[in-house]
Amino acid sequence: MKQVLLIGFMGAGKSTVGKMLAKQLQVDFVDSDEVIVEKAGMTIAEFFEKNGEAAFRQLETDTLKELASKPGIIATGGGIVTGEGNREALKQVHNVVFLKADPLVSLDRIMNDEHVIRPLVLEKSSDEIVELFTGRLKLYEECADWVVDTSVLSPQEVCDSILNQIVIKNS
Ligand SMILES: Nc1ncnc2c1ncn2[C@@H]1O[C@H](COP(=O)(O)OP(=O)(O)OP(=O)(O)O)[C@@H](O)[C@H]1O
Numbered sequence: 001m002k003q004v005l006l007i008g009f010m011g012a013g014k015s016t017v018g019k020m021l022a023k024q025l026q027v028d029f030v031d032s033d034e035v036i037v038e039k040a041g042m043t044i045a046e047f048f049e050k051n052g053e054a055a056f057r058q059l060e061t062d063t064l065k066e067l068a069s070k071p072g073i074i075a076t077g078g079g080i081v082t083g084e085g086n087r088e089a090l091k092q093v094h095n096v097v098f099l100k101a102d103p104l105v106s107l108d109r110i111m112n113d114e115h116v117i118r119p120l121v122l123e124k125s126s127d128e129i130v131e132l133f134t135g136r137l138k139l140y141e142e143c144a145d146w147v148v149d150t151s152v153l154s155p156q157e158v159c160d161s162i163l164n165q166i167v168i169k170n171s
Pocket residue numbers: 008009010011012013014015016017033075076077078079109110112113114118150153154155158
């Protein structure tokens with residue numbers, strides 16, 4: 001197993017599970033959102049406020065290009081699949097895991113996460129969040145090699161599910 005790349009909606013657990021998985025496998029972990037924060041020298045919410053979403057998507061695409069061939073565990077941002085070129089790049093990567101969660105479960109997790117402000121969630125109703133998720137669902141599915149539904153699993157259980165799948169794939 002050279003790399004595992006995690007995709008999925010905000011709050012699905014990509015960053016949380018990615019870190020755990022890397023620790024358990026003793027491989028490198030990189031989170032495209034964190035790389036963007038470092039490059040931009042500001043939080044994602046500040047970046048959206050200052051430069052808008054289109055500029056964020058460009059930076060995200062550039063970052064994916066840099067990270068896609070990196071060995072280890074890669075967590076992506078929730079909107080990575082919205083770019084057609086990004087989807088083409090993701091299809092070249094082995095072991096793309098779609099962490100899927102019920103959008104209302106995701107919303108609940110996001111609301112209880114005081115560490116990160118997600119600009120696309122601010123001022124959106126729960127119906128609008130469900131709509132955003134529904135619009136993206138087929139894009140995540142299109143890019144994924146396999147899916148783990150995280151709605152009722154703990155982060156450790158999600159991690160174990162991915163580890164089991166890696167063992168199956170490599171046997
Ligand atoms: N399986 C889970 N069960 C319960 N809570 C979870 C689970 N996975 C993640 N969380 C919690 O949900 C919040 C968001 O998780 P995380 O940041 O990992 O999501 P993400 O998929 O990386 O989202 P984003 O796309 O915004 O980066 C965190 O507070 C995290 O602790």
